[in-house]
Amino acid sequence: MAADPLxxxxxxxxxRRGRHEFLSRLGRPTITRPVQTRVNERIRIREVRLIDxxxxxxxxxxxxxxxxxxxxxxxxxxxxxxxxxxxVCRLMDYGKFRYxxxxxxxxxxxxxxxxxxxxxxxxxxxxxxDLETKGRQAAKFLDGGDKVKLxxxxxxREMAHPDIGRGLLDQLAEQLRPxxxxxxxxxxxxxxxxxxxGPLKPKQSQQEKEGAHTRDEAEA
Numbered sequence: 001m002a003a004d005p006l007x008x009x010x011x012x013x014x015x016r017r018g019r020h021e022f023l024s025r026l027g028r029p030t031i032t033r034p035v036q037t038r039v040n041e042r043i044r045i046r047e048v049r050l051i052d053x054x055x056x057x058x059x060x061x062x063x064x065x066x067x068x069x070x071x072x073x074x075x076x077x078x079x080x081x082x083x084x085x086x087x088v089c090r091l092m093d094y095g096k097f098r099y100x101x102x103x104x105x106x107x108x109x110x111x112x113x114x115x116x117x118x119x120x121x122x123x124x125x126x127x128x129x130d131l132e133t134k135g136r137q138a139a140k141f142l143d144g145g146d147k148v149k150l151x152x153x154x155x156x157r158e159m160a161h162p163d164i165g166r167g168l169l170d171q172l173a174e175q176l177r178p179x180x181x182x183x184x185x186x187x188x189x190x191x192x193x194x195x196x197x198g199p200l201k202p203k204q205s206q207q208e209k210e211g212a213h214t215r216d217e218a219e220a
Contacts, residue, residue, distance in 0.1 A: 038079040039094055040067060048079075048089040060086060115199075119149045122172075124164045131168065135175040138197070142180040148197040155191070165193040173197075 043063055050058035050066045053075060058066075063077075070077040070091050078097070081088035118141040120134050138148045150172055152165035169186045176197055184196035 038082065040070070040077050043067075043077060043079050043087070043089065045087055047086050048077075049084065049086055051080075051088065051090040053091045063089075066091075116146045117149055118146050119151055121151045121153055122168060123153055123155075124158050124161065124168070126168065131171060132175070135172050138172065139176055139179040142176065142197060142199045143201075145199050145202060147183070147199065148176075148180065150195045150197070152193040153191065154193070159191065162188060162193060169193065169195045 045063055047060055047062050048066055049060050050069075052058055053073065058069075066077050066089060073091060075091045076094035077089050078092055078094050079087050080090050118138075120138045120141075122131065122134050126134070138150065141148050150169055152168055154162075154165065158164070166186050173182060173195065178200075180197040180199050182195065183198045184194070186193055186195045
């Protein structure tokens, strides 16, 4: 079988890798697939460098011997460094490993401080009671650590009186002074006038909220 001239010109032992790099240099898009961890029988290389479940180096051995060792110990053979020569594999309980990884990811998400932008909408003809209710709603969002966008929606002839909307936003700004700061003063956006507020206190993560709840219960 004749050698592939592309492989010969690039002088690469791996033809597929050569094509990938060659196409990249030409500026043509290449398809990449996510790397999946190979476990047990999916590891089809002839030999591997093995690390046992205690982290000790076993050495380079045939893959079939590594698989047999994993079966005897009730463990899995997991490829941890596929690009090494030969690939590095480790004996472990793969199901337990995946569970621990997912648990760590959940804990990491709990520690994230995700600030959302909440919108509170009002109309120019809103009465004082409803305006106060909208203000309390916005204050609750700010106290929770989220940002707030106040929006006055205009219809028809109401567009001729933007001063009414500005007056309403000024009233809300005064009501929200103990809860947040103005990040963007009132401005028109099409048929709406908007105003942005930021919280005075940073948002707590879920873990911090749970900790504070536990302390409150202990003090009670």
